[in-house]
Amino acid sequence: MSTAPAPSKAPATCTIRTRKYMMNRLLQRKQFIIDVLHTGRANVPKSEIREMLAKMYRVKDPKCIFVYGFKTHFGGGKSTGFGLIYDNLKIATKFEPKYRLVREGMAKKIESGRKQRKERKNRDKKQWGTRVKTKGNKEEGDKKAK
Secondary structure, three states, X not given: OOOOOOOOOOOOOOEEEEEEEEEEOOOOEEEEEEEEEOXXXXXXXXXXXXXXXXXXXXXXXXXXXXXXXXXXXXXXXXXXXXXXXXXXXXXXXXXXXXXXXXXXXXXXXXXXXXXXXXXXXXXXXXXXOOOOEOOOOOEOOOOOOO
């Protein structure tokens, strides 16, 4: 009869390492791959990773840091993801995809039903041309109406 080892009472810590660091001047950001070592923990919240990265890279505003795409390795204890640090918030809102801004609470999600979106798309397909109707049946710029 075997018994499972008792879980240790040691505080669960995590270590962050970055690799493939690159300064992207075109998009005005730093980008890198993040390796998180988290023995004794299932996972690490992104907010905690963001705070640690802010200390590592001396970022004034942690809202300029975006982390995403984390995958936990088989067996646990290590996760790998991607990180971006923008120069300022204005540039971050300009270049980041809308869904990531919504996740961070920097943009509002547009609430509409799937059916409404499809109906609008089909109505827009039926609208053709840009001529403006004037008095009577004539259209501006119409060659046939004389």
